[in-house]
Amino acid sequence: MKRRVGQYLIDQISVYGVDKIFGVPGDFNLAFLDDITSHEKVEWVGNTNELNGSYAADGYARLKGLGALVTTFGVGELSAVNGIAGSYAERVPVVAITGAPTTVVEKAEKYIHHSLGEGRFNDYRKMFEPITCGQVYLTKENAAVEIPRIIAKAVRFKRPVHIHMPIDVAMAEIEVEEAEVKPLITQDVTGYIEKVAARLNQSERPVLLVGHEINSFNLHDKLEAFVNKTHIPVAQLSLGKGAFNEENPYYIGIYDGKFANKEVNEYVDGSDCIINLGAKLTDSATGGFTYTFDLKDVIFMNDNEFRMNNTLDTDVSLRDLLNGLAEIDYENKSDFPKFSREGAADYQLNDEPLKQENYFKLITAFLEKDDILLAEQGTSFFGAYDLPLHAGNTFIGQPLWGSIGYTLSSLLGTQMADVNRRNVLLIGDGSFQLTVQEMSTMIRHQLKPIIFLINNDGYTVERLIHGEEEVYNDIQMWDYTALPAVFGGKDHVIAQKTTTANELKKAMDVINDNKDKMHFVEVVMDVMDAPEKLEQISKAFASQNK
CATH class of the missing domain: 3.40.50.970 (Thiamin diphosphate (ThDP)-binding fold, Pyr/PP domains)
Incomplete structure (x- = not known):
């Protein structure tokens, strides 16, 4: 079927459940915005500036699984860079779309507004390379293939991608297939899971240290099912709060190094089998790196990281790893600290200055x-x-x-x-x-x-x-x-x-x-x-x- 490139881009974003697109209008994206406002499945949400728009798209994506932001070339996309970098750091999938000058203007290397006045048009695109997991320059010839590919990449890796779309390309009509969700490729992780199972069976005090990637990949139910089956206690990092059901009997509390509840701190630091699951041991999450366990003894199971002893794989899916854990036949018998809500809501009503x-x-x-x-x-x-x-x-x-x-x-x-x-x-x-x-x-x-x-x-x-x-x-x-x-x-x-x-x-x-x-x-x-x-x-x- 025939669709304009801009229309097809919105079609492909919307099949992932996106019904709001954030951003700020500019002369290099206005014609594309017409396709957004006329689209039957999405709504345009104009922001007061591009930085705020990038934050809003990030918040939206944390709940919906994907977000989208539209800015104009140069001044607009650079205003959004900070927010997109944050989405990359914290694994939030946002499609950052830049409406750009026409291909005719670019080929002529004209000194146009919003440029650096040097006739170059790729400077800003380069800035997005380290803060996105994929980038694409759309053309009439590649759009039908590259649009679904780049969006699927954001969904797979839960990180932002950058699309540079000249406005004449956005308006060009092309032949496309019906927009659809691209299936995820699964990997065989049996060998890794067998190593984890062997380690668990030798341990007396295992613990799961869980973090933000559980939220990013929406793996809460799979994690809880694994915990309910194996009875392994769970501690959360502050970077990942909400990754595990805090009403679950196997939840022990927040671990933030030496600042954690004493029993939690002693249990985690003294564990003989720490499984780091979707977590990153940052300074603020670990109380300034105040953990006392040896990182070499930790089993790291993150997206793009399985690390155990001398085994390292940087091309593995957290989804597949968690699906593999579900097959482990193991039941923890050790005692562990019990999370308590006692006193958490015992406020005092008075007329003194609030503390x-x-x-x-x-x-x-x-x-x-x-x-x-x-x-x-x-x-x-x-x-x-x-x-x-x-x-x-x-x-x-x-x-x-x-x-x-x-x-x-x-x-x-x-x-x-x-x-x-x-x-x-x-x-x-x-x-x-x-x-x-x-x-x-x-x-x-x-x-x-x-x-x-x-x-x-x-x-x-x-x-x-x-x-x-x-x-x-x-x-x-x-x-x-x-x-x-x-x-x-x-x-x-x-x-x-x-x-x-x-x-x-x-x-x-x-x-x-x-x-x-x-x-x-x-x-x-x-x-x-x-x-x-x-x-x-x-x-x-x-x-x-x-």
Whole structure:
């Protein structure tokens, strides 16, 4: 059948369940945007800037399995680079589409706007090479093959890809087959699984250390089935919170090196068989590399990595490895620490200045069983990753890439990915000021997320690491609760300001009584008040920088 290249690109993205495409218009993508807005299966979501658009596409992809972003050549695509790099680091599949000048202009090497004025047109494409798992320059001749190939690659590896599409190519008509999902290729991992089984049968205290790739590849059910069969206890890294059902009896808690619960720390560090499953041992996830086990003794089972003793395979699928684990005939008999929720929601109501510890206990009690919880890198993330989640919760943070401001725009994407689930964002004032404009997009689309903004007057994480009273950690104080009205949300958003536990609890009651509204709650706390975990890990970060 005949389709324009741009139409076929949207067709192929939509068969993977994508129904929202984020981005910003520019003269090199406008004609392509006409094909998006007229497409029967997708909706255009315009963002306030390309960086916010990349964050929104990332948040959307974390729930839907794929996201898409459209920018214009040069100024637009480079504004999105930071967000795409974050998606690459944290394994989130986003199709980054650049609308580019015509092939005629490029061949003539003309000095056009948005270029560097040197007649070169491949500079920006080169910048995407280390932050995407695949790149393609679309032509009329290759589009029918390359479009499904590059999108399938993003889905297979759960990482972004970059598509450079000259606008005359987008408008060219070609002959194509019906768009379809490309089947995944499976691999035989029997030999590796036999090695793991032999090691397990020799162990007395095994443990699974699970991480973010379980979330990326949506392997939660397969992981839990394996655990329920083998009774091997599970510890999560903060980079991967939500990878395992925290209501499961074999869950022992968060492992973050020496800062973990004492029993968890001792069990993991003392295990004679650690299986690292879809996890990456980063500095923030391990309390500044404070684990005491020997990495040479760990079995690493990640996507593109099976590592055990002298065996190494860098071309293996995590899906296949987890499917292989399901065949293991093993049952753990050892005792292990039991995860406890006791006291996590025992907040105190009073009229004293609100403290972080009490704040997070109130948040724990506020969370409902199917909520999506987003926690911004900073006091919010370090206070939230220890919170006990319900089986139906989804947790989203960005602790590896750690780009502040990410979660506010990501919230737009997650809420649009599932408008029926309640989205709760915890964010600090410093991060909020970077991407605040995307609140207006949420209001424009009449979304109803809940935003808790910690106003602690600046960059508290940085103050704890270095420069407690330095001017570079200060920000301008805003009238935060006035912002929803500024963005046109006076009738759609209920804005409240709280300074005490009593006030915050009342604000939460207002939220629960008005589910048809978007909610914005400013929570005022002391500038140096911080979650205990953040105070501990910030010292590790500080020593790491010496």
